[in-house]
Amino acid sequence: SQTIHQWPATLVQPVGSPLSLECTVEGTSNPNLYWYRQAAGRGLQLLFYSVGIGQISSEVPQNLSASRPQDRQFILSSKKLLLSDSGFYLCAWSFAAYNEQFFGPGTRLTVL
């Protein structure tokens, strides 16, 4: 069976500091990978998706970036965090387009 991991689970960072969130998937090959952000009491906003190693599509212009250095590893980064970057960050994977996405446990980021 497939599993998806995210870490850290929670993170408190000062404004202007860098960020690195990691997501890994086990039990499948060449998954589609996604990063979402969820503000408190809101729906999910797609940030990035990837259909293969080194292939990243950005959905929202911002100070965040994503990378996929390995087939089952997806990283969300920032060089300088803003207060507005606070939120719940979710990684997800799917077998292909037009299929259900499976979500990780999320990372709660608070920028102070």
Added chain:
Amino acid sequence: GESVGLHLPTLSVQEGDNSIINCAYSNSASDYFIWYKQESGKGPQFIIDIRSNMDKRQGQRVTVLLNKTVKHLSLQIAATQPGDSAVYFCAETPSNDYKLSFGAGTTVTVRA
């Protein structure tokens, strides 16, 4: 613009009763629909999906109904239990698209 939304932000239901959660969508190209359940502090969990060539699909205690004419989707939960308390999201995507569009969510609270 295109959007996915939910009719009601909150729903309170007596334990043992049936729950109905509604969702409206506006993208006429939407072809695949998913319902997710999200418990506090956790990632969304897949409940059930339906493709546009169907108008009803049943799972364990859940039924999804799709009315393409009026662009309406609903999730019915039979014999609602305390463990069903969560936020429920509908999501949709056109065929062969990687991106899911999520509604804002309905918070379901089960009264004992």
